[in-house]
Amino acid sequence: MLRDITLGQYYPVDSPIHRLDPRTKIVLTIVYIVAVFFGKGLLGYLPTLLFLLLIIKLSGVPFTMMLKSLRPLRILLIFTFVLNLFFISSGEVLFRWRFIQITKDGLSHALRFSLRLIFLVLGTSLMTLTTPPVALTDGLESLCSPLKKIGFPAHEMAMMMTIALRFIPTLIEEADKIMKAQSARGADFSSGSVTSRARAMIPLLVPLFISAFRRAGDLAFAMEARCYRGGEGRTRLHILKFRKGDAVAFVITGLLIPVTIFAGRLL
Amino acid sequence: MALELQNVSHTYQPNTPFSAVALDNISLSIEDRDLLALIGHTGSGKSTLAQHLNGLMKPTSGRVLFNGKDINEDASRLRELRFQVGLVFQYPEYQLFEETVEKDIAFGPRNMGLSDEEIKSRVLGAMDLVGLNPEEIGQKSPFELSGGQMRRVALAGVLAMRPKVLVLDEPTAGLDPRARSFLLSDIKRLHREGTTVVMISHSMDDVAALATRIAVMDHGSLAMTGTPAEIFAQPQRLIQMGLNVPQVSLLAGRLIAAGLPVKPCFRMEEMADQLAELLKGGDGDVA
Amino acid sequence: MKKQAELRMENLSFKYEGAEGFAVKNVDLTIEKGSFTTVLGHNGSGKSTLAKLINGLFLPTQGKVFVDGMDTQDEQHTWDVRARAGVVFQNPDNQIVATVVKDDVAFGLENIGVPHEQMEARIEEALGAVDMLDFIDRAPHMLSGGQKQRVAIAGIMAMKPAALILDEVTSMLDPKGRKEVFDTVRRLNKQRGITVVWITHFMEEAALSDRVLVMHRGEIRMDGTPREVFANGDALRSLRLDVPPMALLAQELVRRGIDIREDILSLDEMEREVVAKWRLNCKM
Numbered sequence: 001m002l003r004d005i006t007l008g009q010y011y012p013v014d015s016p017i018h019r020l021d022p023r024t025k026i027v028l029t030i031v032y033i034v035a036v037f038f039g040k041g042l043l044g045y046l047p048t049l050l051f052l053l054l055i056i057k058l059s060g061v062p063f064t065m066m067l068k069s070l071r072p073l074r075i076l077l078i079f080t081f082v083l084n085l086f087f088i089s090s091g092e093v094l095f096r097w098r099f100i101q102i103t104k105d106g107l108s109h110a111l112r113f114s115l116r117l118i119f120l121v122l123g124t125s126l127m128t129l130t131t132p133p134v135a136l137t138d139g140l141e142s143l144c145s146p147l148k149k150i151g152f153p154a155h156e157m158a159m160m161m162t163i164a165l166r167f168i169p170t171l172i173e174e175a176d177k178i179m180k181a182q183s184a185r186g187a188d189f190s191s192g193s194v195t196s197r198a199r200a201m202i203p204l205l206v207p208l209f210i211s212a213f214r215r216a217g218d219l220a221f222a223m224e225a226r227c228y229r230g231g232e233g234r235t236r237l238h239i240l241k242f243r244k245g246d247a248v249a250f251v252i253t254g255l256l257i258p259v260t261i262f263a264g265r266l267l
Numbered sequence: 268m269a270l271e272l273q274n275v276s277h278t279y280q281p282n283t284p285f286s287a288v289a290l291d292n293i294s295l296s297i298e299d300r301d302l303l304a305l306i307g308h309t310g311s312g313k314s315t316l317a318q319h320l321n322g323l324m325k326p327t328s329g330r331v332l333f334n335g336k337d338i339n340e341d342a343s344r345l346r347e348l349r350f351q352v353g354l355v356f357q358y359p360e361y362q363l364f365e366e367t368v369e370k371d372i373a374f375g376p377r378n379m380g381l382s383d384e385e386i387k388s389r390v391l392g393a394m395d396l397v398g399l400n401p402e403e404i405g406q407k408s409p410f411e412l413s414g415g416q417m418r419r420v421a422l423a424g425v426l427a428m429r430p431k432v433l434v435l436d437e438p439t440a441g442l443d444p445r446a447r448s449f450l451l452s453d454i455k456r457l458h459r460e461g462t463t464v465v466m467i468s469h470s471m472d473d474v475a476a477l478a479t480r481i482a483v484m485d486h487g488s489l490a491m492t493g494t495p496a497e498i499f500a501q502p503q504r505l506i507q508m509g510l511n512v513p514q515v516s517l518l519a520g521r522l523i524a525a526g527l528p529v530k531p532c533f534r535m536e537e538m539a540d541q542l543a544e545l546l547k548g549g550d551g552d553v554a
Numbered sequence: 555m556k557k558q559a560e561l562r563m564e565n566l567s568f569k570y571e572g573a574e575g576f577a578v579k580n581v582d583l584t585i586e587k588g589s590f591t592t593v594l595g596h597n598g599s600g601k602s603t604l605a606k607l608i609n610g611l612f613l614p615t616q617g618k619v620f621v622d623g624m625d626t627q628d629e630q631h632t633w634d635v636r637a638r639a640g641v642v643f644q645n646p647d648n649q650i651v652a653t654v655v656k657d658d659v660a661f662g663l664e665n666i667g668v669p670h671e672q673m674e675a676r677i678e679e680a681l682g683a684v685d686m687l688d689f690i691d692r693a694p695h696m697l698s699g700g701q702k703q704r705v706a707i708a709g710i711m712a713m714k715p716a717a718l719i720l721d722e723v724t725s726m727l728d729p730k731g732r733k734e735v736f737d738t739v740r741r742l743n744k745q746r747g748i749t750v751v752w753i754t755h756f757m758e759e760a761a762l763s764d765r766v767l768v769m770h771r772g773e774i775r776m777d778g779t780p781r782e783v784f785a786n787g788d789a790l791r792s793l794r795l796d797v798p799p800m801a802l803l804a805q806e807l808v809r810r811g812i813d814i815r816e817d818i819l820s821l822d823e824m825e826r827e828v829v830a831k832w833r834l835n836c837k838m
Contacts, residue, residue, distance in 0.1 A: 134657055165653045169695040174361075180323050181362040184354040185424060186346055186378030203374065206364035210410070215648045222649030225611055225641040226662040226709060227633050235667050237660035237677075309698065309728040414597055441725050443596040443755050445794035469728050472799065511729055514799040514821055521825045527832055539803060543810035546831050 009069070011129045016245055017059040018130045022139030024246040028253045029127045035256040036119045040264030042111065047259045048119055051252075056122075061129050069125035070118065077114055084110035137161045138238050155231030163219070171212060178207050269432050269463045270297040270320055270352070275329035277315055289315040291487040292329070297432070302454075302464045304474040304495075307484030308509040313467045314357070316484065317434050320465065321352040333432075350379050353430030357437045359421035363409040368394075368420050369401065371409050375428040386427075393427035397453050415446025419453065432463045439473060451477065475499065475513040475533045483508065499533040559622045559638055559716030559749045561585040561608055566617035567772075568603055576615070577603040579772035585717075588747040590740065592760040592780075595769035596794055601753045604769070605721040608751065609639040622716065637666055639717040640710030644725055646702035650694045655686070655705050658694060662713045680712035681705075683746075684738050700731025704738055711742070717749035718742070725755060732756070757784070757798040761819045768793060785817035800824045 017025075032051075039045045056066060070077070084106060091105030128136070141158035148154050179189060182203045189200050277290040289312050297303050305313050318324040319331055322338050322345040330337045338348050356362070365371035369390050376386045394401050397419040404412065409420050418438075425433065438454065439447045455477060458464050468474050474481060474495065481498040483491040485508045491498055498505070499516040506512065516533040523529055527545065532538050561584070568578040578600045585591050595601050606612040607619055610626035621639045624631040643649050652658040659677045668676065681687045684704040694702060703723050710718060720739060724732040736759055743750045752763060760766050766783040768776035770793050776783050784790070784801040791797070797805065804818040804827075814831065818824050 133653055162652060166651060166694070169693075170647050173695075177356065178362055180318065181354075181356045181359065182374075183323060184321060184349055184356070185375040185428070186349055187374075188346065188378070203362075203364050207362050210364075211361055215645075218643060218645055218648035219651070221606070221611060222641075222643055222706075223651060223661075225609060225636060225643075226713070227636050227665040228661070229633070229665065233667050234664045235670055235673075236664060237657060237670070237673050239670055308730060444796045445596045448794075509730060515803070517821055518800075518803075518824055518828075521821070522828060525825070525829050527829065535799065535803060535806065539806035539810060542803075542807055542828060543812055546807070546812050546814070546828070546835060 009125070009128055010132050011061045011065060012132075013060045015058060015060040015130065017055060017126070019243075019245060020130075020249055021240050021242050021246050022131050022135040023143050023240060024242070024249055025127050025131055026136070026139050026143060028249060029124055031253050032123045032256065033120060035253075035260045036116055036123070038257055038260045038264065039112075039116070040261075042108070042115075043266055044260055044264030045112070045115055045119070047256060047263050051256055052119060052122055052126075055126060059126060059130050061126070065129065066122055066125065069129075070121055073117065073121055077117060080117060081110045081114045084113050133165050134162065135238065137165075138236075138240060142240055155234075159231075167212075167215065170215075171208070174211055175204065175208055178211075179204055269299050269301075269334070270465075271295070271332040271335075272316075272319070273330045273332065275316075275319060275326040275331060277312075277319065277324060278327045281327060288487050290319070290326070293489050295482055295489060295492065297463060297465060299463055300458075300461065302458045302466065302477055302479045304478035304481045305465060305467045305484065306469070306471070306474060306481060306510060307490075311484040311508075312487040313484055314436055317354060317436050317465065317467060320432070320434050321349045321354045323349075323354070346378075350375070350428045351430055352432045352434060353425040353428055354434045355422055355425050355436065355438065357440055358418075359424075360409075360414065360417035363417060363421060363424075366408060367406050368399070368409050368412070369405045371420060372424045372427050375424055379428060389427045389429065390423075393423035396426050396457065397423045398449065399423065413446075415442055415449060418442065418446070418450065422450070422453070426457070430462070432465065433457065434465045436467045437469065438466060439468070439470060447473075469511075471511045471513045475515070483510070495533055496531065500531050560587050560620075561639065561717060561749065561751070562620040563607075564618045564620075566607065566619060567615050568607055568612060569615045570603075576772050578607065581617070581772075581774055583767075583774065585749060585751060587716075587749055588743070589765060590743045590750045590752065590763045591765045591767060592763040593751060593753045593767045593769060594755070594757075594760055594795055596755075599769040600772040601769050602721050603772075605641055605719045605751070605753060608717075608719050609641050610635045611641070633666065637662075637713045638715055639719060640713060640715040641719045641721060642703065642706050642710060642723050644722040646699045646706065646723075646726065647695075649706050650702060650709075653693055655681070655692050655694060655697075656690045658705060659709050659712050662709050666713060676712045676714075677708075680708040683711050683742060684708045698731060699727045700734040703727065703731070703735045707735070707738065707742075715748070717751065719751045719753070721753045722755065724759070732759075736762075757796050760784075761798050761801075768795065780819060781817040784819060787816070 036048055039048055056063065085102055086100060086106065088106035088109050089101065089103060091103040093101055093103050094107065095102040137158045141154050144152060144154035144157065187200060187203050272293050272295045275290055275293045279287045279289055293316065305316065307313050315324060319326060325339050331339065333348060333352065338345065363371050365374065372390045372393055373386050376389045391401050399416065399419055409417055412420065439450055442450065451473060454464060454466065478495050481493060481495055482489060483498065490508060491504065499512060502512040502517060502520055513533045515535055515538045516531065519529055519531050519538065529541055529545065532541065563581045563583045566578060566581040567576050569576045593601050593604065603612065607614060608621065610632055613627050619626045621635045624635055626635050650658050651661050656677055659680055660673055663673050663676060678687060681690055684707050686701060686704050686708060689697065689701065694705060697705065718739065724735050727735065739750060739752065740762065742748050752759065754760060761780045761784065763780060766778060766780050767774050768783065775793060776786065776789065784797055787797045787801065787805045798819055800818050800821060803824065804814055804816050807814050808816055814827055818827060
């Protein structure tokens with residue numbers, strides 16, 4: 001059933017990675033991404049690979065679960081690999097058959113780009129796998145709060161994310177129901193030309209929008225009734241606290257960039 | 268026989284850890300001109316069953332027959348079938364989408380590919396059936412109407428397809444008493460005029476007032492079928508399944524247990540007649 | 555700690571912007587501390603508007619509303635009024651804010667600035683009060699309707715309100731969920747003395763309350779104990795409302811010339827009356 005889908009694909013176990021402050025994880029994910037882009041040559045990726053394996057091991061998330069996060073990207077991955085492989089014609093030729101040729105540069109490019117993509121996806125999904133969505137929004141709000149001074153609505157943004165996460169399953173379920181109800185009146189969502197299919201979406205989209213607006217109105221009343229008046233003067237259930245583990249994480253991940261650059265130079 | 272289910276089972280997400288049996292080997296026939304009430308607690312599989320009747324869901328095993336033919340045999344005929352077996356979902360007013368009431372009701376007939384003239388006459392006919400005045404509200408936006416009126420517009424949207432069988436999922440849920448009684452009398456009239464009706468309901472009073480037959484579902488299986496008199500004569504079984512029993516039939520049971528010469532019954536009128544007869548001021552009719 | 559609230563409406567009227575008529579008209583009403591009052595009336599009778607007037611979500615067009623003596627129009631008291639008189643709404647899906655039950659109950663506490671150290675205890679207490687403690691770490695969209703409504707009630711209870719206003723909270727629930735929610739609120743009323751205003755379409759719920767008000771076109775048309783109100787079947791029917799089944803049966807019997815009390819509400823009472831009457835007839 002649609003309502004069984006999980007959002008943010010959080011994997012609930014206890015691990016040193018799960019226990020890290022969400023802000024640490026957000027910042028270090030960015031550091032990690034930078035490190036991935038600094039990687040030069042295959043040797044340059046070695047530190048990132050070791051780092052990634054260490055974190056996955058520590059996180060207690062099964063490796064198969066990690067691989068699942070790559071599945072939606074498999075087409076993009078193959079595409080990147082093939083494109084780089086066949087269309088870079090500089091360097092020593094390794095293989096030639098009719099008009100197809102593979103060069104050393106091409107192969108190395110293809111490998112590097114694919115690896116980069118894999119590293120990026122694995123690293124960021126590790127963040128969402130080990131951090132509940134609520135903590136993620138809390139972390140983002142806290143990180144963005146210095147920007148409040150220049151008028152950035154950090155609290156409002158976090159509240160919007162929370163509400164979106166809360167209502168996405170409800171609206172998906174509703175869309176499914178409306179679609180079935182209109183099918184019961186003979187609506188056809190799957191055949192015909194592009195324009196007729198777009199027109200067929202109206203009986204789905206109009207009720208869905210109206211319902212979303214009605215829910216928004218109801219929710220506004222319910223929030224006001226519970227004394228909601230914006231971010232001012234609110235206390236928090238979850239207080240974010242940096243611990244020793246966060247310091248260790250910062251040091252280890254911080255080293256990743258210089259080590260990566262150094263490893264790249266060795267080549 | 269209008270609709271027949273033969274050993275219908277349905278499993279959600281089969282072969283996964285989330286697999287759940289929603290329907291378990293259901294065999295049930297719905298005769299022409301029945302008003303079958305489908306009762307059972309939430310999660311007993313009633314709505315899943317309803318969606319099998321017009322092919323919105325397919326059985327994992329077993330067959331659904333309409334006029335003797337397997338409805339899932341030819342997927343291209345399913346749309347055709349849906350015009351014959353009209354399904355009105357729970358809170359159907361949330362599906363309204365057109366600018367005017369008439370246009371919304373016309374959505375089904377238009378999908379059937381009927382002529383403009385025919386569509387017009389069906390829209391007017393359907394509005395008449397549910398007691399909506401076309402001149403008054405036909406050109407209004409459905410979103411300006413009251414909740415009860417919106418629901419009747421949604422019902423008319425299905426009736427305009429002139430289905431042979433009408434399947435209603437909790438038609439009175441969330442309505443106020445006035446709107447509820449209007450809607451119930453609409454259903455009663457439709458049935459009287461020859462439509463076969465399948466009605467899912469939590470309200471035993473509605474069921475007692477309307478149904479010619481009752482099917483009781485429990486954990487995906489068909490637990491009981493029979494006439495209202497047969498079903499409500501077993502209040503204990505219904506209560507065990509987490510269902511309510513009409514107060515009148517509970518009263519009948521208690522009075523019988525207390526030794527009063529009362530016949531089991533479930534309808535208000537019948538009970539009032541019986542008791543009036545029984546209690547008529549001591550003019551000699553001692554039992 | 556003072557926990558009970560008196561709700562008082564003085565010559566209260568309310569008109570929606572742009573509307574012609576009044577949605578609530580000339581309501582003079584005092585709801586006693588610790589009482590359980592049901593408000594009946596069909597859609598558009600002004601029940602829901604009244605609920606929103608009581609905790610200051612709407613402000614009166616004319617007249618006044620006082621919660622524990624605080625005028626809802628006094629801006630100084632806006633948040634006190636809302637925390638003292640909590641409202642729970644009809645649709646269980648549209649009032650839960652957070653993605654985890656615990657965080658949702660915390661929402662109100664965060665809004666009124668309850669210190670972090672007190673939150674856990676108050677959340678657990680509130681969820682315990684509605685019998686939902688086992689669900690503290692669940693996602694709301696996986697709960698049943700009755701469970702969602704109890705979470706919504708816990709969200710209000712955590713703020714330690716003195717009054718609960720429940721606006722048709724059972725109308726979208728199945729019979730089981732309806733009973734769960736009604737029993738929970740009735741218990742909070744009896745055990746903790748919370749003042750309850752229960753707005754509903756279900757006569758069997760009204761029959762179990764201390765006082766029944768019937769609204770029609772924004773006015774209060776009937777006011778009394780359930781027995782007094784339901785004995786008046788004709789008046790209720792003229793307002794297009796139902797009568798609980800046993801009251802209806804009693805009235806049907808009277809119409810058939812049987813001498814029986816018209817204010818019977820429950821199955822037990824009906825059984826007692828009929829059996830006694832029959833025995834009496836037998837002896838004669």
